[in-house]
Amino acid sequence: MSLFTITLHIAIAALAFSLCLASIRFFIGPSLPDRITSFDVMVANIISIIAVYAEITGNKDFIDVAIILSIFGFLGSISFAYYLLKTNR
Amino acid sequence: MEPLILNINKSHELISSLLILLGVVFLLLSSIGLLRFPDFYTRMSAVTKGSTMGLGLILIGLSVYFNNIDVSIKILLILFFTFLTSPVAAHVISRTAVKLRVPFWSRTNIKEFEDYLKRENAFEPKDKPDEFKKD
Numbered sequence A: 001m002s003l004f005t006i007t008l009h010i011a012i013a014a015l016a017f018s019l020c021l022a023s024i025r026f027f028i029g030p031s032l033p034d035r036i037t038s039f040d041v042m043v044a045n046i047i048s049i050i051a052v053y054a055e056i057t058g059n060k061d062f063i064d065v066a067i068i069l070s071i072f073g074f075l076g077s078i079s080f081a082y083y084l085l086k087t088n089r
Numbered sequence B: 001m002e003p004l005i006l007n008i009n010k011s012h013e014l015i016s017s018l019l020i021l022l023g024v025v026f027l028l029l030s031s032i033g034l035l036r037f038p039d040f041y042t043r044m045s046a047v048t049k050g051s052t053m054g055l056g057l058i059l060i061g062l063s064v065y066f067n068n069i070d071v072s073i074k075i076l077l078i079l080f081f082t083f084l085t086s087p088v089a090a091h092v093i094s095r096t097a098v099k100l101r102v103p104f105w106s107r108t109n110i111k112e113f114e115d116y117l118k119r120e121n122a123f124e125p126k127d128k129p130d131e132f133k134k135d
Helices: A003-028 A032-057 A062-086 B008-036 B040-066 B069-099 B111-120
Strands: none
Touching (some): A003 B008, A032 A062, A032 B008, A032 B040, A032 B069, A062 B069, B040 B069
């Protein structure tokens, strides 16, 4: 295990901790836009985790997963915001 | 078991791990800001800049590590898409929050916003602007 691999493992642990913080805000968020924002942050964290995992394993196929996930994260947050804008609550 | 010494022939690993650690610091700070800030709008301000910057740094580090044109094109695609869509999504969600009257922080200066509401008459007459300061 070289120093490079240890650095990547530390990075993936810190990203998992950051994902935990975002999910705490997802649970206690007082309003629905808070939850949409924390969903955005969780998608960004998961894309970063996939990127670091592709670098650990050296497998280039995981980058396609990151492309699809970035597209779906944008569509999810936009559709939630549109739904909130159209319902009179 | 290799020794814990950086090989000089693997300088792309050094640059890549430095970029990835910098991006992880940005993402971690934006998540702490999401958890700790008092208001929806300040949380949105912390998250939008920090997470975009951190994701960009991590993806550039991945591109430096692989050193391959196919991977670099795909990573540029992800970067372009993220940098294009993240501000748009943040703007739409913030506008929705203003429409839904999510309360501001009590120490936010919203005088200019109240003047804007009076001038433009943007909401219905029952929506008084002082309903915003409830938090």
